[in-house]
Amino acid sequence: MAHKPQIRIPATYMRGGTSKGVFFRLQDLPDAAQMPGAARDALLLRVIGSPDPYGKQIDGMGGATSSTSKTVIIDKSSKPDHDVDYLFGQVSIDKPFVDWSGNCGNLSAAVGPFAISAGLVEANRIPRDGVATVRIWQANIGKTIIAHVPMTGGAVQETGDFELDGVTFPAAEVQLEFMDPAADEDGAGGSMFPTGNLVDDLEVPGVGTLKATMINAGIPTIFVNAESIGYKGTELQDAINSDEKALAMFETIRAHGALRMGLIKHLDEIAKRQHTPKIAFVAKPADYVSSSGKRIGSGDVDLLVRAMSMGKLHHAMMGTAAVAIGTAAAIPGTLVNLAAGGGEREAVRFGHPSGTLRVGAEAAVVGGEWVVRKAVMSRSARVLMEGWVRA
Incomplete structure (x- = not known):
């Protein structure tokens, strides 16, 4: 009986804040999945193990919670004064659906470290020791995020004594600045309060x-x-x-x-x-x-x-x-x-x-x-x- 072999794709499994997700460089995805559409969604669903009527994602990388059913695609930025473009896909656990309508703030903390390690940030912007500033274009919502990533010996520092409730072990602190965070799409009309009222x-x-x-x-x-x-x-x-x-x-x-x-x-x-x-x-x-x-x-x-x-x-x-x-x-x-x-x-x-x-x-x-x-x-x-x- 003929069968279709699996493909293998370079990927990194990362924790960011209190979430986990599978990170990809755009150029590492199959050609059909490098563009938005059904092929990309189908690939990410299969990677994560969805849709799963059992709700466990046993046959994939997902962890059967909203915090662990996530995917990220990173590429060098096409935007002036930005280092990388960051696209986030929230994968449904029990439905054949990837939601591209918003960002993941937790995984935003992992974008800068991933981008540096993956060679997507220009070398002259990365200190050997100190703090690297990574300028991120959040492509889902069209916003800028500035990540301050600690560096030691030319590599991203991951260990440290920063404690975050919801994460068991301490690690290095990554400071994030969400610039002009009010959403301006999806019918919001550019207003922070779309109804015009605080309450x-x-x-x-x-x-x-x-x-x-x-x-x-x-x-x-x-x-x-x-x-x-x-x-x-x-x-x-x-x-x-x-x-x-x-x-x-x-x-x-x-x-x-x-x-x-x-x-x-x-x-x-x-x-x-x-x-x-x-x-x-x-x-x-x-x-x-x-x-x-x-x-x-x-x-x-x-x-x-x-x-x-x-x-x-x-x-x-x-x-x-x-x-x-x-x-x-x-x-x-x-x-x-x-x-x-x-x-x-x-x-x-x-x-x-x-x-x-x-x-x-x-x-x-x-x-x-x-x-x-x-x-x-x-x-x-x-x-x-x-x-x-x-x-």
Whole structure:
């Protein structure tokens, strides 16, 4: 019986922040997959092991969670004053679908290290010792990310003492600057607040009318108050991910929020837009125990945030959602800002299921509208495996 042999493709499996993904150089992909389209999607689905009706991705590189079902394609940049172009594909676990609608802020931390190691950054821009500045064009959303990558002895430094809640072992710190993070595509019309309001009354059939802050920054995100949907903001994954009724409620809120934000034109379009927008709920500080058993005191954080990713409560916090949190917190009157105590602030530390995270943002009113010049946070990254992946 005739059979089609597998192909092997140079690839690197990396952790970035609290996510993992398979990284490729564009030129290493098969010719048909070097262009957007069905061939590329089919290849990435097979690499990750999707669609998998068992939800385990046993026959692929995926880890059966939204944080580990990810792919990245990197190439030398075609944009002036940028080093590399970064394209992110969020692979559905149980459906034959790759979502290209947004960025992954966690894996953004691994882009600079990968680009340097893969020879995609000009040698004269890389110090032997010190910090390399990698200028990244995030192709999904058309934004600039600046990564500050530590270098030792001419190589990317991966080991260090920087600790990130949600990641077991310490590593070297990679500082990220998300420049002008307000989204300006997908119908958002260039406004950080697509409805024109810091807080809206969002009518959701079967749920009620919720106060909501809908923001385009880092990634389109819908924030609601925890108490308005029956939560405290201290919940861990099992409390929500084992509750099918709760998951359906969050998806309904997400769909109606996406419609109000202009991201979709009809509610049924949300099924093909799993990665964006995100839905998150916020609360004032409270004591809780994180998923690792670490005790988080109310005095350790400015607010609590829990966020959904690909239909499940995230085990920590998506990097792009952290940008949205930092941005919204910097703008007086948003639900995020109010949960943090209100007023003007340049940074917040928020509690998530795995611990805490600090994120900063520079916000100002320009021409009567809020703008954010950049959002800043630290992550870490590490090569887990390199060689070839088979598909």
